[in-house]
Amino acid sequence: MNTPFKTMALAGICGMAAAAAQAADDSRIAMIPGGPHPYFAAWEQAGADAVRDFGIEAADYKVPQKWELTQQNQLLESLLSQGYNGFMIFPGDPVGAVSTAEELAENGAQVIAGAGCFKDPSPAAFCLGTDTGNSAYLGTKELLAAMGDGEKRIAHFTGFLVDPNTQLRIDAVNKAAEEAGATVVQVIADIDAPEPAEEKINAYLAAHADEVDGIITTAWVPAVVAANALRKMGDTGIHMVGIDHDEVVLTAIKDGVIDGTMLQNPYGQGYIGTFALDKLRSGCTVKDDAPFASNALTDKFIDSGTSYVDASTVDSYIDAMRAESDRILKDFEATYLTCN
Amino acid sequence: MLQISRLSRADWFGPLLATIIAIVLIQSFSATFLSAYNIEILLLAIAVNALVAYAQMIIIAIGQMNLSVGAIGGLAAISFAGAMEVWGLPAPLALVFALFIGVLAGMVNGILIRITGISAFVITLATLSIYKGINLGITEAQPFYGIPESVKSFGSAILVGPIPLLVAPTIVVTLLLWFMLRRLPIGRFILAVGSNDHAAALSGISVSKTVIAAHAISGLLAAIAGVLVVARLQIGQPSIGDDWLILSFAAPVIGGAILAGGHVSTMATMLGVVIVAIITQALVLFSIDPFLVQVVLGAMILAAVGLNRLRARQPLKGSM
Numbered sequence: 001m002n003t004p005f006k007t008m009a010l011a012g013i014c015g016m017a018a019a020a021a022q023a024a025d026d027s028r029i030a031m032i033p034g035g036p037h038p039y040f041a042a043w044e045q046a047g048a049d050a051v052r053d054f055g056i057e058a059a060d061y062k063v064p065q066k067w068e069l070t071q072q073n074q075l076l077e078s079l080l081s082q083g084y085n086g087f088m089i090f091p092g093d094p095v096g097a098v099s100t101a102e103e104l105a106e107n108g109a110q111v112i113a114g115a116g117c118f119k120d121p122s123p124a125a126f127c128l129g130t131d132t133g134n135s136a137y138l139g140t141k142e143l144l145a146a147m148g149d150g151e152k153r154i155a156h157f158t159g160f161l162v163d164p165n166t167q168l169r170i171d172a173v174n175k176a177a178e179e180a181g182a183t184v185v186q187v188i189a190d191i192d193a194p195e196p197a198e199e200k201i202n203a204y205l206a207a208h209a210d211e212v213d214g215i216i217t218t219a220w221v222p223a224v225v226a227a228n229a230l231r232k233m234g235d236t237g238i239h240m241v242g243i244d245h246d247e248v249v250l251t252a253i254k255d256g257v258i259d260g261t262m263l264q265n266p267y268g269q270g271y272i273g274t275f276a277l278d279k280l281r282s283g284c285t286v287k288d289d290a291p292f293a294s295n296a297l298t299d300k301f302i303d304s305g306t307s308y309v310d311a312s313t314v315d316s317y318i319d320a321m322r323a324e325s326d327r328i329l330k331d332f333e334a335t336y337l338t339c340n
Numbered sequence: 341m342l343q344i345s346r347l348s349r350a351d352w353f354g355p356l357l358a359t360i361i362a363i364v365l366i367q368s369f370s371a372t373f374l375s376a377y378n379i380e381i382l383l384l385a386i387a388v389n390a391l392v393a394y395a396q397m398i399i400i401a402i403g404q405m406n407l408s409v410g411a412i413g414g415l416a417a418i419s420f421a422g423a424m425e426v427w428g429l430p431a432p433l434a435l436v437f438a439l440f441i442g443v444l445a446g447m448v449n450g451i452l453i454r455i456t457g458i459s460a461f462v463i464t465l466a467t468l469s470i471y472k473g474i475n476l477g478i479t480e481a482q483p484f485y486g487i488p489e490s491v492k493s494f495g496s497a498i499l500v501g502p503i504p505l506l507v508a509p510t511i512v513v514t515l516l517l518w519f520m521l522r523r524l525p526i527g528r529f530i531l532a533v534g535s536n537d538h539a540a541a542l543s544g545i546s547v548s549k550t551v552i553a554a555h556a557i558s559g560l561l562a563a564i565a566g567v568l569v570v571a572r573l574q575i576g577q578p579s580i581g582d583d584w585l586i587l588s589f590a591a592p593v594i595g596g597a598i599l600a601g602g603h604v605s606t607m608a609t610m611l612g613v614v615i616v617a618i619i620t621q622a623l624v625l626f627s628i629d630p631f632l633v634q635v636v637l638g639a640m641i642l643a644a645v646g647l648n649r650l651r652a653r654q655p656l657k658g659s660m
Binding site for chain 2 (some may be wrong): 194
């Protein structure tokens, strides 16, 4: 377990000790990403910590072997047959995954969406994730500010097109650029894997580096690859804002290679998601008037938090993530649930 | 004229012509295409992709297919990176370990195919899942970051001009493969088994040993590719190899390999890799939607298979 996540876990223990007594004693929670990806790794420790803190029987992180909806569906059905009764799912497809979620719900399991949302209507009680559109929008704003005056031409490197968040991110970057009179000169998508990202980002920069003033990346691997590419190219004058907290990205911020990164809160998603599923299992229901936010996919959205980190705050980024988790968890039950 | 006619019948002639035309066309539209930096990027892609294509080519040569090429490469890659980070092995020992994993995985494929008599398609489909599962079980989808500076330096070093050092292993492998398939008994056995395994057996060739050897070589090549990717990316990503399947078939087929077996060309496969790399990069250079890369690759495979079929129907005229 990474030290940052240990620190964050400890922060939640004290406040949650009392909640353990109210936990369902037979909750077996499964946390399922869309496929293998480092972003979701924090879910595993978050589940283990939630089991310890809330007295839940099990909260396991299970990964489909590939980013394919069929593989995710098979895994979900298999886990249901093994007795899991609460699921936090990153939908492999926002629409295509709904039928399997319905199957889980029909068999008595509780379902929420984590990190990415189902398209309404779905049986998911709510969607707990980064407001990806807002994160991309804010990240682009930070990039534009870092670029200063003059011409602003932006290249946007983003993730899988099957990821329900990708289109939201593309739209948000375009919106922020448009508001500032900047131009998004290129969107390269479907590169959230190392080899295509390496090949396409480097090919693009080789040909167009002098036609770009800033880079915004809204997926983990492109952020790493673009940071490495800028380091290798030396002083290009290109500004960049990345996403997430990969070591390569954080080091690039410290070294002044890139300007900053937009943090997400995967640990908080796993910890709070497990807590919420257990509550739903124990008889709590979602309040009719719960103050959910909306995005392009759902009207039952809870923002798990995002924050910008630059060279001045990169050493204390853990605090930023912990503050977001604490803020949400503090009054989650009172805000979103009705428990007798 | 006779010589040109003879050359035009060689497997590599068509891909070479296509490569030259593609380079001239793209350069005429994008002056940066042949810039030193772009050539370096192109060569880095070709260095790895050629090994991936060879790993499949050697299996196509025996008339089979290996769906687990990417999974073996990925497993070798994380073994290489993991051995250095977790066990603290020096890079050369980790390299030997990773190559051993690749050979072992390939041999398991070959042994299972021969023992069970089940088609290579089914066996390698199953082992793809097993090898990928082992990969994810070990890494839990987390990259290995502890790559030593010596490996990172190797991955980013320049041999001369715009030529990266990473192409050196690929050049050596290309020459060895070419020599093996043309001159060494094992190479001739592989092609003989691919042409007609019954006839090969009657002429004293051990089909089982040949099939197992071909799969072991395929595993070795996939493992070398995996190691090179780790050096290039400077990170041991569990998803290494996930995208290799289409390319691994596309390049040999574009290079004139006959899927039924018995006929492959190392040089033409290399040119197939070059064509795919050029087209992939051209689509980025011209700011075209990356999705079109897959469309073009698919179309190229169809076209190449169609041309091969036409060529197979042509009566042999003066072929010596």
